Amino acid sequence: MGLSRIMDISQRALLNNRSAIDTVAKNIANVNTDGYKRRRVDVAQLIGFGQVTSYTNRENMTRIRNRFIESQLRNEQHKLGKFQTSEMLLRNVESIFGEPLQSGLNSVMSEFWNAWNDLGNNPENPSARVIVRDKSVLLGNTFNRLYNDLKGLQQEVGVDISEKVKRVNDLLRQINSINGQLRKNSSSDLLDQRDSFVSELATILNIEIREYSDNDMTISTGGRILISKDYLGEILMEGSYENGFANYIFRLNSGQEPLVISSGELGSLIAVNNTNIPGFVQKLNQMAFNIAQYVNQIHRNGYNQNGVTNVNFFKDGITGAGDFAVSEEVRTNPDLIATSNVLGEPGNGTLAHMIFDLQTEPLFNNDTITNFYHALISQVGSQVQEASFLRESQEMILQNLKNQQDSVSGVSLDEEMTHLIEYEKAFQAAARLVNTADKMIDTLLSIV
Amino acid sequence: MRITQSMITRSLLQNINGNRQSMSTVQNTISTGKEVQSSSDDPVRFSRVSRFRKTMEQNQQYMRNIVDARGWVDMSGSLLEDVYNQILSVKNYTVQAADASNNESTRAMLASKIQNHLDEIVNLFNTQYLGRYLFGGTMTTAAGPFAIEGDTVTYNGNSGEVKRRIADNFDVVINITGQQVVDTNIFSSLKNLRTAMATNDLDGITTALSSIEGLAEQIQGLQSSLGSLKNQLSMTQNRLEISNTNLSSFISNEEDVDMVEAIAKYNAEELAYRAALKTASEALNLNLLNYLR
Numbered sequence: 044m045g046l047s048r049i050m051d052i053s054q055r056a057l058l059n060n061r062s063a064i065d066t067v068a069k070n071i072a073n074v075n076t077d078g079y080k081r082r083r084v085d086v087a088q089l090i091g092f093g094q095v096t097s098y099t100n101r102e103n104m105t106r107i108r109n110r111f112i113e114s115q116l117r118n119e120q121h122k123l124g125k126f127q128t129s130e131m132l133l134r135n136v137e138s139i140f141g142e143p144l145q146s147g148l149n150s151v152m153s154e155f156w157n158a159w160n161d162l163g164n165n166p167e168n169p170s171a172r173v174i175v176r177d178k179s180v181l182l183g184n185t186f187n188r189l190y191n192d193l194k195g196l197q198q199e200v201g202v203d204i205s206e207k208v209k210r211v212n213d214l215l216r217q218i219n220s221i222n223g224q225l226r227k228n229s230s231s232d233l234l235d236q237r238d239s240f241v242s243e244l245a246t247i248l249n250i251e252i253r254e255y256s257d258n259d260m261t262i263s264t265g266g267r268i269l270i271s272k273d274y275l276g277e278i279l280m281e282g283s284y285e286n287g288f289a290n291y292i293f294r295l296n297s298g299q300e301p302l303v304i305s306s307g308e309l310g311s312l313i314a315v316n317n318t319n320i321p322g323f324v325q326k327l328n329q330m331a332f333n334i335a336q337y338v339n340q341i342h343r344n345g346y347n348q349n350g351v352t353n354v355n356f357f358k359d360g361i362t363g364a365g366d367f368a369v370s371e372e373v374r375t376n377p378d379l380i381a382t383s384n385v386l387g388e389p390g391n392g393t394l395a396h397m398i399f400d401l402q403t404e405p406l407f408n409n410d411t412i413t414n415f416y417h418a419l420i421s422q423v424g425s426q427v428q429e430a431s432f433l434r435e436s437q438e439m440i441l442q443n444l445k446n447q448q449d450s451v452s453g454v455s456l457d458e459e460m461t462h463l464i465e466y467e468k469a470f471q472a473a474a475r476l477v478n479t480a481d482k483m484i485d486t487l488l489s490i491v
Numbered sequence: 492m493r494i495t496q497s498m499i500t501r502s503l504l505q506n507i508n509g510n511r512q513s514m515s516t517v518q519n520t521i522s523t524g525k526e527v528q529s530s531s532d533d534p535v536r537f538s539r540v541s542r543f544r545k546t547m548e549q550n551q552q553y554m555r556n557i558v559d560a561r562g563w564v565d566m567s568g569s570l571l572e573d574v575y576n577q578i579l580s581v582k583n584y585t586v587q588a589a590d591a592s593n594n595e596s597t598r599a600m601l602a603s604k605i606q607n608h609l610d611e612i613v614n615l616f617n618t619q620y621l622g623r624y625l626f627g628g629t630m631t632t633a634a635g636p637f638a639i640e641g642d643t644v645t646y647n648g649n650s651g652e653v654k655r656r657i658a659d660n661f662d663v664v665i666n667i668t669g670q671q672v673v674d675t676n677i678f679s680s681l682k683n684l685r686t687a688m689a690t691n692d693l694d695g696i697t698t699a700l701s702s703i704e705g706l707a708e709q710i711q712g713l714q715s716s717l718g719s720l721k722n723q724l725s726m727t728q729n730r731l732e733i734s735n736t737n738l739s740s741f742i743s744n745e746e747d748v749d750m751v752e753a754i755a756k757y758n759a760e761e762l763a764y765r766a767a768l769k770t771a772s773e774a775l776n777l778n779l780l781n782y783l784r
Contacts (some may be wrong), residue, residue, distance in 0.1 A: 144658075153548050156550075157552045289647075388630055421530060421538040424534035455494065456779065457779040
């Protein structure tokens, strides 16, 4: 074995340790990078007896990871996305209803009924009529406001949905192109990048992932493939309108059958858009429709001070909260408000009292209108509470999983420092080796 | 388990954020004094409170109705009292007229006094309260329900009941209709009396005397029915007031903050927050680098 051999080995050792220090540097540089998985240089047996069996290069690093935790993490991420979004949107709905504020429907309705009672007590009093008219107009405005605010919220949600769908399609394209590059050569950086795209995708919708040993990846949602070796899917969105409220359905470019997105941010947006908001609006409509219907029914049979009868108090043909309003003739002329159930008895307030009584009558499948509304508010509240509770526990779960992942893949500065010193010492030793070999060669040469 | 930088940062951030959040929640309950502010804070309690509030509001409406009803009943009562006094003076004149020592001209003079009383009584029965005739039933007429021509009184109102709702599905009738007044024969008795006096019909006057005495009793009867109605109204009002006091204490129980508890809790949260901040400042600085030279 010649002396030059020692030089050769030392040179490789120097290279080797430098690249290890490089890796340490990279790890330290990325200590706070989200989704970065720490690298480790594979130092295989560098020096064998008599020959070099392997040497390192930059790409001979391993990303330290735990696939099991990663797949668990992805399975939990979409739930957090779903609960977070649901909580935020439902809180919005709750604040639109604005209970128990003075401007909330509850207190506006109370004032409306009480105005009728006061009018019934003083049927001849023109100012009591004006108050009934004003409270009814306020009731109408409140119903309209709730309807329009819910509709506005739904439109915002619709915009969010189309943006999220666009983002999903973007991500799918990017992941697909990374897959293509990885097929040609493997790169830790590309793998990291793909991981972060996949992680974003997993927050937006529920996906199932299959990773193959050659780094290829298949992604599917709800049993439908989004990305595979030879297919890149695109989510298409179609909207239909019912009573002015949009309903969205989705499909893939590969087929006609609808794609069900049940979880993730997108899943929650879709559920709020297609189910929750229309559900609340439908209940409001039912309330508005019933109030208009029953009040009109009683009112038409009554007589005002001048014996005028068959007047609709609320607009004819009200379908719900959106078009709920006092009829134009009553609004402009409150004298038309009927109070008596008998012709020619201006002092008779029975009819107004009958309208007051509507609030305690079971107009909604054995429920009073007040209880019906209270149930609606409770429903909103408990949905918010549930989403908030689930979000909190989901945050804990994710926190835990991320900690587990970081425990394996995260960068520890202490550890890197230790490695740095370790490699530095080794580097020094290798340098010393070169030095020694050099001296030995000098010594040999001086003999000559 | 390896503990890495990002784990330390994450849990520090989460803890600090968590402390901040619970501090702000407690702070919010302290500053508003309410534990349940919206439905999502506690849907069950919120809906219970809403129901209590609704009942309270309704009770308040009933109490307003009772106040209104009492005004009406008090007014009717004092009018009947006046009518009763009128009847008493009529009775005195009648006794005077029945005295055989009095002559025809005295009786004619007394007859005109009776006419005056009759006018006055009709006036009383035509009294308005807050723009409505008390004894007109549900018929509102511009000139008042009773019209008088000479000594003949006609009633133009009806026997409609004026009601006030004072509890769930419970109404009270608060008016005495003109028809009830007519049914006491007050007007026909006075008319007969006046005629008898004017025509110097001693027998007629004697007959009228007994009917006038009966009349006083009938008016008293109407008064006492108003009295018991008044009783009922005040009893109901008391009951509603007690019910509302109870309801507001239920509501306060459900949604109000126990300040002592809340402040103690706030202090505990603040302590935890300070501790978390302290740990953060220490832990983030702790690192092998500090010891490598």
